[in-house]
Amino acid sequence: MNYGVIDVGSNTVRLCVYDVSADGKKFKTIMNRKTMAGLASYVRDGKISEEGIAVAAESISKCLKRASYLKPVRVDVFATAVLRNISNSAQAIAAIESEAHCSIVLLSEEDEAHLGFVGASSRDTMENGVLIDIGGGSSEVTLIVNGNDVMRASLPVGSLSSYKGHVGDILPTEEEFASIRRAVRDLLDADAHGMSEHRVRRLFGVGGSIRALAGVNARMLDDASERDMTHEDVDRLVCDLFERRRAFLDAVLHVSPERVHTIACGLAILVELFDDFDASMLHVCANGVREGYLIDRMLKSVH
Template sequence: MLYGVVDIGSNTVRLNVYRYENNKISVMFSNKENLGLVFYIKNEELTDEGIEKLVSVLKEMKNDLDYFKIKNYSFFSTASLRNIENRAEVIGIIKNKVNIEIDVLSGEEEGALSFCGSISTIKKDNGILIDVGGGSVEVVIFRDRKIKEKYSIPFGSLKVYNKYVSGMIPNEEESTLIKEIMYSKLDKIDFNEEKIPFMCGVGGSIRAMGKMIVDLHLQDKNNDLIDLKLLNHLKEELKYDNKDTYNRILHVKPSRIHTLVPTLIIVESIASYFGCDQLQISEFSVREGYLFKKMLNRCQNV
């Protein structure tokens, strides 16, 4: 059977069509738009222009679903709509113009679904999972492959870029400020953990970061676990706001040229805060978790 999942994120809007057979899923079709909704938020509200662009993209994706005659589908949003003050108005306009309902996930729910989507592939029973999105970072601490604590921090890669980066790549002063703010936000949560050696990373920018590590020959592509000390080496390779740095990122993931380094700083900050040594990058995301839990009724213990 085919299922459609549309993820309305702060950076991208993505439709995945999945085939579910014999307890396994495979992506049959995908459509992604780098909409960058964060740039259309003014005074904590999504602007009329942002609403218009979002409606246009959602109409296109709804047409894709209709073309494939997919009846089982869901549209959900993360920090993109969760953190705006005119959320009800935006959802009403989408309902009126596209004839779809939007499931707005809470931060904690988003983290749990990211864990649900990734748990089958996570190599360790204990650790921390982070989902770095454009508008927020979800942090999930797990023990014996079950969630122990989960938190949402409104400090995503695109939001960081938009607010704290003056050029394309953060300079040294900006990088230090981003790290200090990330630490202060983690301190406010008052985690009960001292050291967590293992980290699982979720999200497109983290996947792009992993590809950069391989492309720069910092680690072999067949190694599933990344030594987190390599993040400092990667940061050194990408520290200058110049054409050489742009070309390195463009060669690997052009759509992440502005969010890759902010993501790197966020991941390195969290890893340092918790004393993580190893990073596994998940091939799955909140979309698969949403499919599993909300549409297939799996992951019921999450």
Template sequence: MVYGIIDLGSNTIRLSIFKYEDGKIRLLQNKKAIAGLAACVEGGGLTEIGISKACFVLNRYKDILKAQNIENYSVFATASLRNINNREIVLNEIKERTGIVPEVLFGDEEARLDFIGVKNSCELSRGVLIDIGGGSTELVLFENGEIKRLTSIPIGALNLQNKSVKGIIATDRELKKMKKIINNALDELQWNFESNYETMYAIGGSSRAALEISKELFKIPAEERSFNRANVKEILNRLKSADVKDYKAVYKINPERIFSLSGGLVILNEVIKRFGCEVINISKDGIREGYFIDRIIDQMSDKEENNEK
């Protein structure tokens, strides 16, 4: 079976095409478009510009699927549509312009699907899972390979930076402002934080960017999929450096994330500190794999079992 999954996110809109055969999932194709929908929110609602951006990308992805004769696909939206106050209007517009009705995932469900996706490719024992998106951050605490706690915070890399940073490059004062915002959100969870979760598993563009930058700056081998808390701290130190060369060197590595990188790294660093994480592993699988497993494969298996009965 070949199946398409479109992830309508707050910063990026992605298309993943999977093949499921002999009990295994294989990624055939992955497309990404940076739409920056979180920056197209005014008065709590998604603007016409944001709607048009979303519809343009969705129609382009429909054309790709059609060209490959892939009739079966699903579309889901996360904080991009979950956190807006004109959701029904936007959904109607998307349906009218594209013929698509995205499934809007609630925050806890997004976190659960994140966990399912990461567990597909990583052996999870005890640790923290983080998914830093453009408009929200999902957190999962797990022990013995099972979820202990999960949540979604309506603060992501793009909307945090967009609200806190006046210019293109965040100042030291603006970085401190973002730090305060995310820590207040963590305090509001009222979790009894344990600061000995040594291992973190991370998904999302901000975390992948942190790995890419760490490889370049700290000579981490190309095949590695992990970095450490000291790397994140040093990157942030360079971003707030008075020496232009320091922060230019960082943005040069990943220029496409200039409007969300500092926000994402602040979120990552504060969560690392809060839980005492030392090692950050980047998972190759995430919410799209989790959605495919939970919504398509598992439901298909349930139907087959019911038919047999």
């Protein structure tokens, strides 16, 4: 049986279709397509414009049409920070649902962080550490103790929102990079959960920004893995950004050209999280929030 999940994010609208076993316990991805909708660019003064609503509806409609070719038994659409953190959220979602002829599940900050953990832990063993997901409009940070997600924080800072708020050109200057880091640090310090008080050896990462950064690291460093980065790797990437700017840019254009304007902002967020938690390494998980949604919100009802 095939199941489809459409993830409406700040930068992309992504469709994943999964082939699920009859007992609902195993699945594999058979389609993974993204549309660079850039919905965050249509947000002005805290509201998404009518044009942005139209772009979202069109992108979702295209995903629904693609999914239909694989005859899924169910397709769910969910949205995260880009539609969650706007003042006209309810009106925008209703308009998109009407135009795209679908229902949209708006994930809360807690939902997004927990589903990221569910997805990541379905393929990777996570005993103790911090799981991070650097999205376009927010970054989810989850403390893991003895294999359980015990504390979650959603920081209203992502790679795309940081670019919009701090960067004047394609790549940030050292001052702009530092300002993004300060914004992350201030948000962590202000978090009521006290997340920044914890120290861990290992970070776990999900999402496109972290996968792209791991790919750039592997491109620039011989024999580096695309699934693991050390603190030293991340610090070296920061040096490369400013001292080997052309080489850094070439690596990004090879690995993830659509993130050329946001990946350095994601790097600023990542290095601040590395420093804040005093972590020594990061492991890039195979699955994330979409797989978590499939497992927790769709397959639980199969049997």
